[in-house]
Amino acid sequence: MSVNNGNFSATKMSENRKSWIRHYILYILPITFFLIFILGLLFTNLSSYVGGVKGTPFILLSIMSFAPFLVFVIFFILLLFIPGLILAFVNLIRVIIYSCKAKKVQWLKLFLTLIPFLIFAAVYTGVLPFGSPVKSFLRGYEKYVKKNADIPAIQEWLIYLPPEYSGQRFFEASDFPEELPTSVTILDPYHMYFSGFEAEKRSVEFEWGCALQHFGIVIGQPGMETQQEGEYTSEIRRPIQSGVYIFSRD
Numbered sequence: 001m002s003v004n005n006g007n008f009s010a011t012k013m014s015e016n017r018k019s020w021i022r023h024y025i026l027y028i029l030p031i032t033f034f035l036i037f038i039l040g041l042l043f044t045n046l047s048s049y050v051g052g053v054k055g056t057p058f059i060l061l062s063i064m065s066f067a068p069f070l071v072f073v074i075f076f077i078l079l080l081f082i083p084g085l086i087l088a089f090v091n092l093i094r095v096i097i098y099s100c101k102a103k104k105v106q107w108l109k110l111f112l113t114l115i116p117f118l119i120f121a122a123v124y125t126g127v128l129p130f131g132s133p134v135k136s137f138l139r140g141y142e143k144y145v146k147k148n149a150d151i152p153a154i155q156e157w158l159i160y161l162p163p164e165y166s167g168q169r170f171f172e173a174s175d176f177p178e179e180l181p182t183s184v185t186i187l188d189p190y191h192m193y194f195s196g197f198e199a200e201k202r203s204v205e206f207e208w209g210c211a212l213q214h215f216g217i218v219i220g221q222p223g224m225e226t227q228q229e230g231e232y233t234s235e236i237r238r239p240i241q242s243g244v245y246i247f248s249r250d
Contacts, residue, residue, distance in 0.1 A: 027091055027112035033084030034119045048133040052140025055148070088116040134248045137215070138238040141246050145217055151244055153183035154219050158202045166197035173206070187217075195220070203243075215248045 091113045099105045170176050173184075173192040184192075189206035203220030224243035235249035 027109055030084040030088040030091065030116040031112065031119075033087075034116045037084065038119065044133045045136040048136040049140040052137040053143050055141065055144040084116055085120070088113060092117075132236075134236050135238075138236065138246055138248055141215065141248075142238060142240050145240060145246055149187060149217065149219075150183040151219055151241070153181065154204065155221060155243070157181050157183065158204060158219070158221070161194075161197070161202070163197055165194050167194060169193045189216070191216075213248065213250065215246070217244065217246045219244050 095106055095109045095113050170192045173180070173189045176192065187206055189208065191207035193205040195201060195203040201220070201224065203218055203224060205216060205218045207214055207216035209215050220243040222242045226237060226239045226245045235247055237245050237247045239245040
């Protein structure tokens with residue numbers, strides 16, 4: 001008899017567990033989607049930061065070139081974020097309708113329904129400080145530049161450049177007609193652009209990247225003001241010392 005009671009209790013518990021899962025699965029799924037979405041944000045920002053530290057743009061960090069970017073956009077947004085948000089809205093409407101019919105608030109379902117919206121609000125308002133992948137890249141890239149660039153040597157080289165290089169743009173730095181100093185060659189810039197050589201306003205821009213993302217460093221004389229916005233609307237700048245800033249642009 002006791003054995004039968006034990007089997008009956010185990011069966012009852014199993015049925016209750018399955019019933020609870022069936023009852024709340026639609027409310028748990030959006031939460032799961034949003035948690036995975038947050039993991040996607042963390043992955044993208046971390047890979048961007050590591051790419052910056054290595055001096056490599058975030059979209060070229062992995063062997064699969066565009067993996068961090070494409071995985072985030074295609075998988076985490078299209079397959080998780082949007083369906084999760086839609087399902088959360090549907091659940092919210094269901095809870096309101098059922099609560100009105102029963103004339104009693106379904107508190108647990110309401111709480112589970114609101115979690116995805118709270119996560120979204122926390123990310124959107126910056127309470128969860130993920131930021132943009134580009135800004136994460138620039139934070140890492142600042143460490144790379146400070147470790148590898150001899151900025152004082154490049155500033156001194158600029159001072160003594162002949163005036164005929166004023167405003168010159170070399171699509172390939174290797175096309176520069178004179179021998180580049182070690183402080184420049186160690187950075188191995190792809191593009192090299194000079195500003196006008198007005199008094200105390202000489203600067204050089206070293207740029208790398210591809211069609212989807214360009215990044216680089218602008219080195220001028222100490223005291224040169226860094227404007228917050230450049231000629232490119234999508235450009236993000238990060239000053240790292242007086243007269244020097246790094247940037248990323250589409």
